[in-house]
Amino acid sequence: xxxxxxxxxxxxxxxxxxxxxxxxxxxxxxxxxxxxxxxxxxxxxxxxxxxxxxxxxxxxxxxxxxxxxxxxxxxxxxxxxxxxxxxxxxxxxxxxxxxxxxxxxxxxxxxxxxxxxxxxxxxxxxxxxxxxxxxxxxxxxxxxxxxxxxxxxxxxxxxxxxxxxxxxxxxxxxxxxxxxxxxxxxxxxxxxxxxxxxxxxxxxxxxxxxxxxxxxxxxxxxxxxxxxxxxxxxxxxxxxxxxxxxxxxxxxxxxxxxxx
Amino acid sequence: xxxxxxxxxxxxxxxxxxxxxxxxxxxxxxxxxxxxxxxxxxxxxxxxxxxxxxxxxxxxxxxxxxxxxxxxxxxxxxxxxxxxxxxxxxxxxxxxxxxxxxxxxxxxxxxxxxxxxxxxxxxxxxxxxxxxxxxxxxxxxxxxxxxxxxxxxxxxxxxxxxxxxxxxxxxxxxxxxxxxxxxxxxxxxxxxxxxxxxxxxxxxxxxxxxxxxxxxxxxxxxxxxxxxxxxxxxxxxxxxxxxxxxxxx
Numbered sequence: 001x002x003x004x005x006x007x008x009x010x011x012x013x014x015x016x017x018x019x020x021x022x023x024x025x026x027x028x029x030x031x032x033x034x035x036x037x038x039x040x041x042x043x044x045x046x047x048x049x050x051x052x053x054x055x056x057x058x059x060x061x062x063x064x065x066x067x068x069x070x071x072x073x074x075x076x077x078x079x080x081x082x083x084x085x086x087x088x089x090x091x092x093x094x095x096x097x098x099x100x101x102x103x104x105x106x107x108x109x110x111x112x113x114x115x116x117x118x119x120x121x122x123x124x125x126x127x128x129x130x131x132x133x134x135x136x137x138x139x140x141x142x143x144x145x146x147x148x149x150x151x152x153x154x155x156x157x158x159x160x161x162x163x164x165x166x167x168x169x170x171x172x173x174x175x176x177x178x179x180x181x182x183x184x185x186x187x188x189x190x191x192x193x194x195x196x197x198x199x200x201x202x203x204x205x206x207x208x209x210x211x212x213x214x215x216x217x218x219x220x221x222x223x224x225x226x227x228x229x230x231x232x233x234x235x236x237x238x239x240x241x242x243x244x245x246x247x248x249x250x251x252x253x254x255x256x257x258x259x260x
Numbered sequence: 261x262x263x264x265x266x267x268x269x270x271x272x273x274x275x276x277x278x279x280x281x282x283x284x285x286x287x288x289x290x291x292x293x294x295x296x297x298x299x300x301x302x303x304x305x306x307x308x309x310x311x312x313x314x315x316x317x318x319x320x321x322x323x324x325x326x327x328x329x330x331x332x333x334x335x336x337x338x339x340x341x342x343x344x345x346x347x348x349x350x351x352x353x354x355x356x357x358x359x360x361x362x363x364x365x366x367x368x369x370x371x372x373x374x375x376x377x378x379x380x381x382x383x384x385x386x387x388x389x390x391x392x393x394x395x396x397x398x399x400x401x402x403x404x405x406x407x408x409x410x411x412x413x414x415x416x417x418x419x420x421x422x423x424x425x426x427x428x429x430x431x432x433x434x435x436x437x438x439x440x441x442x443x444x445x446x447x448x449x450x451x452x453x454x455x456x457x458x459x460x461x462x463x464x465x466x467x468x469x470x471x472x473x474x475x476x477x478x479x480x481x482x483x484x485x486x487x488x489x490x491x492x493x494x495x496x497x498x499x500x501x502x503x504x505x506x507x508x509x
Contacts, residue, residue: 039363047350124348131310132346136410137335137364 027219028211034139034146044147052113052148052214053155057162059112063104064096064163068170071095076179088181089189092171097198098258101164103250106209109156110242114217117148118238121221122231130222145218149211156210157203164202201257208253209246216242261286261450262307262418267316268474269302276302277313278474284467289444289451291461291482293496294471295505300454301343303471304420307452308338320418332365339411339449343423345403347395347410354391357381357409366414380409384439401432408436412443419444421453425460437463458497461485470496472505 071092079085121144124130130140168190175181220238224230262284269277276299284290292300305311307318307325318325320334328334347356357377361368368376378388384405395403404424411419421440425433437460444451444464453464461468462482469479470493478490485497495503 041363127344128342128346129348131305132340132342132348134310135308135335135338135340136360137332137366138359 024215024219027222028215030141031145031149031215031218034142035150037142039142041143041147044143045151048147048151049155051116052109052151052210053158056109056112056155056159059108060105060159060163061166063108064101064167065170065173067100067104068092068096068167068172069174071100071167072171072174072179076175085179088171088175088179089186090193092175093168093190093194094198096167096171097164097194097202098254099250101167102160102202102205102209103246105156105160105163105206106213106246106250107243109152109159109210109213110216110239110246113152114213114238114242115235117214117217118221118224119231119235121218122224122234125222125224126226126230140222145215145222148218149214152210152214153207156213157206160202160206160209161199164199197257201253204257205250205253208249212245212249213242216245261321262452263317263319264303264307265317265319267303267306267318268314269299269306269311270314275474277306277316279316280471280475282469282476282479284450284452286450287448288466289441289453289464290467290469291453291455291465292469292471293454293456293458293461295456295496298471299474300471301422304340304422304452304454308335308340308420336360336364336366336414337417338420339414339416339418340420341404341407341411341422341424343426345395345400345407347403347406349395352392352394353381353398353406354378356395356406357391357413359410360414376413377409380413381406383412383443384409385435401428401436404428404432404436405439408439408443412447415447416449418450418452419447421451421455421464423455423457424453424464425455425457430459433457433460434463440464456496458499461497472496 072088075088075091076085079087121130124144133140133143172183172186172190175186176183216238220234220241224234264280264282267277267280268275280299280303282292282303292303294300302311306313307320309325309331312326320337325334348359351359354374354377355362357380358373360366361373361376362370374391378391381388381390386402386405386409390398390402390406395406398406408424424436424440428436440451440453441464443449451464453460455461465482467479468482468485470477470490472492478488478493480488485493488494491504495505
């Protein structure tokens with residue numbers, strides 16, 4: 001292939017990625033402005049809080065407890081290679097709170113909530129319900145996007161906090177029941193080792209991941225193509241984008257909080 | 261009351277409206293006919309601001325529709341029946357009908373909004389027990405009626421009907437046509453309907469406009485439609501495959 005053609009293709013790809021990034025940024029800023037400005041839709045916010053927060057609890061809890069348990073087993077087995085089995089409580093705590101809690105909750109929210117938001121809004125778009133909202137003097141960003149993004153901003157940090165605790169309890173259960181750790185000493189080591197910065201970083205990550213998950217669902221839904229295929233593409237694209245952005249944001253935030 | 265002047269709209273290479281000019285007088289029912297994909301829905305959506313025209317002007321009561329100032333107040337003058345109903349799946353029927361009355365500048369107390377919704381449902385021939393059902397639990401004809409009830413709930417001055425009889429059996433289509441005619445007459449509203457159902461045209465229209473090739477090919481009173489002498493309109497209303505309108509086989 002002609003090197004110039006290759007360069008042109010690369011240029012187009014970069015331009016396309018930058019343009020998408022710009023559109024998502026503007027969409028996010030628009031959503032933020034609608035969250036701040038009246039009218040507000042408390043009923044829609046309540047439904048979003050229920051769907052994103054309360055109804056995600058089972059999947060978050062199950063993910064966290066199994067991950068915490070597996071983490072304890074891995075650290076115990078790995079630590080045994082250099083006589084460091086005793087660090088299980090500390091590593092489970094730091095691993096869950098700093099990384100696994102927020103990332104796994106973020107990814108579960110992307111799978112459960114982003115897909116659901118994208119499919120719902122995309123279906124509303126292809127069935128002209130979004131146009132109907134406009135003709136009924138209701139701004140779709142205010143009615144559909146703002147409550148979902150605000151609800152994710154509020155509930156996902158809570159879910160991360162709960163996931164962290166359940167994950168640590170999963171590790172605790174395995175360590176105490178199967179690995180012979182003393183229950184009180186395990187908890188004491190966990191509490192002593194965790195710092196405020198660990199917990200704050202976990203909750204901040206949760207808030208950022210929640211916003212990413214909700215914004216991606218709304219963005220892809222609002223920009224869906226026509227028909228069932230359009231809804232399918234919007235749903236798939238929203239989950240892919242949310243998952244990648246969550247992992248990228250996790251890397252950046254970890255650097256911000258813990259770079260030495 | 262509504263005037264479209266030289267409106268152009270293209271989607272990529274597809275030039276849908278190519279200088280559409282149309283006038284809809286106050287208190288009349290104008291039906292826009294034309295084949296599928298000729299831009300009838302696009303024209304309606306341009307008036308409402310759902311689609312921005314590439315060029316041309318649209319006036320409502322002499323004021324530029326693109327520069328309305330208070331958008332909420334502008335849209336409050338309109339009601340629209342969408343082709344597929346466009347009812348909100350997550351809301352019960354009465355909240356769909358009373359949607360505008362539960363929020364925004366026309367907000368009323370919940371009890372009053374519900375009472376108005378039930379009255380509008382009754383007006384379109386639906387019983388009060390439908391009010392608490394979800395749209396998915398209704399037949400296509402009932403959904404169309406609920407959409408009609410929602411369009412008239414706030415007693416708008418201007419009502420748009422997008423393919424009101426598409427997908428309905430002939431009897432239900434007749435019922436909807438009669439309802440539209442009655443409601444427009446009793447409310448004194450200005451109506452704009454798009455359809456390719458000629459039975460609907462004859463039942464609803466005061467005036468007919470035929471959209472073809474992105475422009476209004478013919479316009480006039482419904483009574484003159486059969487003797488227009490326009491070959492395009494003639495081919496369309498008689499459903500002939502031969503004529504100036506190319507039929508894709």
